Amino acid sequence: MSRFPADANPPTTPLSEEEERAARATWLGDRYIQSNDRIKGLARRTFNKQVLSELGGYSGLYALDAERYPEPILVASSASIGPKLEFAAQMGLHGVLGADLVNHCVNDVAVQGATPLYFMDYFAAGRLDPQVVEQVISGLVDSCKANGCALLGGDTAERPGLLRETEYELAGFLTGVVSRARLLEPDHIQDGDLMLALPSNGLHNTGFDRARQGLLEVGRYHIEQYVNALQDKVGAALLRPHRSYLAPIRKLLQAECAHGFAHITSGGVTDSLPRALPRGLAAHVDLSSWEVPPLFQHLRDLTEIDQQDMLRAFNMGVGLVAFVPPALLPKARAVLHRINERSWILGRVVRAPQRRVLYV
The missing domain is CATH 3.30.1330.10 (PurM-like, N-terminal domain)
Structure with missing residues (x-):
């Protein structure tokens, strides 16, 4: 001490x-x-x-x-x-x-x-x-x-x-x-629940080394260099701090409109979502449901990493996912809107033999 x-x-x-x-x-x-x-x-x-x-x-x-x-x-x-x-x-x-x-x-x-x-x-x-x-x-x-x-x-x-x-x-x-x-446990999440995504504000605490290599070694950018494709300076884009989702989680729980949550961290979207699910359910993710932030788009262009690897290495702009019953979606969206929290429907929970992410 x-x-x-x-x-x-x-x-x-x-x-x-x-x-x-x-x-x-x-x-x-x-x-x-x-x-x-x-x-x-x-x-x-x-x-x-x-x-x-x-x-x-x-x-x-x-x-x-x-x-x-x-x-x-x-x-x-x-x-x-x-x-x-x-x-x-x-x-x-x-x-x-x-x-x-x-x-x-x-x-x-x-x-x-x-x-x-x-x-x-x-x-x-x-x-x-x-x-x-x-x-x-x-x-x-x-x-x-x-x-x-x-x-x-x-x-x-x-x-x-x-x-x-x-x-x-x-x-x-x-x-x-x-x-x-x-206590929120995986078996609270049900077949048919909608996945309401909240944005990340950068890399958070995952995939930093690959991002650094992509921008500084492959892209040959300088730390203080402003890059149009990033809409930011290189150093600022890499160091933007991991955000807290405590406030939106509390608000959604107080309103009783979420069965559970997934924090998108190590393993990116692909490995993080299944951690929150019970056996017999999978996450059906619509890749067209959100615009991937410039940082991840530019990293993909620079390094030519395929989409599956990107989704496993990075959060791709998704920081938190709330599992919401369809009937409570309007209430959940209203709760988040009141605290100026942007959200979108990432997909839904479906029955499947394995806990995994199914991309469409």
Whole structure:
């Protein structure tokens, strides 16, 4: 739970041994400790009355509200930032990674009807830079606040033997809760349910390495280059953060007009939809039902990846799918319209021997 290790090695310049010891003491006493205090202050902004622990202890303590959640089921999700992390670091945009990590986990628990309670992170670097750590944690704090969960604690480690000085790793996990009676499970979804899709705003946390290779290596674009086909700069298109679907999921559940949800993540549309389905049902997807965003269209043109591979590698502009009974479709669309959420009918659930996606 310690945010900065006592044996952290600050950057040094060529100095005598005595000067180096003095510089190290100054660094640790000034920058690291002050930075640690600032980070604790940031994290406390996410706390609520359920948080019982202080930062820096052995563990985080969270009191579950049993009256609000009778027969509570804890729902957990973990995630890490892969190749996108190195790219963000090159651009000096460390703060955007917090949204990727937190929102990914929030969506994973929300599609099972759970409310996010708390998040905990792990940050490891070849050499700790307080400014970088603060930017990353600040991004986590912003995303936790936006989703109403506490940043309960975290661990920061220096790994000079495993990571280069400028390298770092970021991972975390989130715990949510749902009453047993409100837990969303695959067998709630029925034959004939319509699939109401909500848009992604970019790659989210999937397919980044292939997209980077396509734009920077095949397309030979520069990070700051504006590309007409993308309708954006290359770096901005690649780093747009994973969005949270907690608000639309809550609204649809409150209105009782959805049987379940699918978060489109690793494996793209092809592998994500079947995870939400029970045995004996498949997802019948109409490929003409939506316009694929420019990023994915241009990647397909550049790399000549066939459509089936694209649908398995990327979300293709689909971030969340709600499974809605046909009779409740107008109500569901109205709920989403009131919160300015765009949606379209992606297809419907059909009977089939295997849980899979059938494209037409």
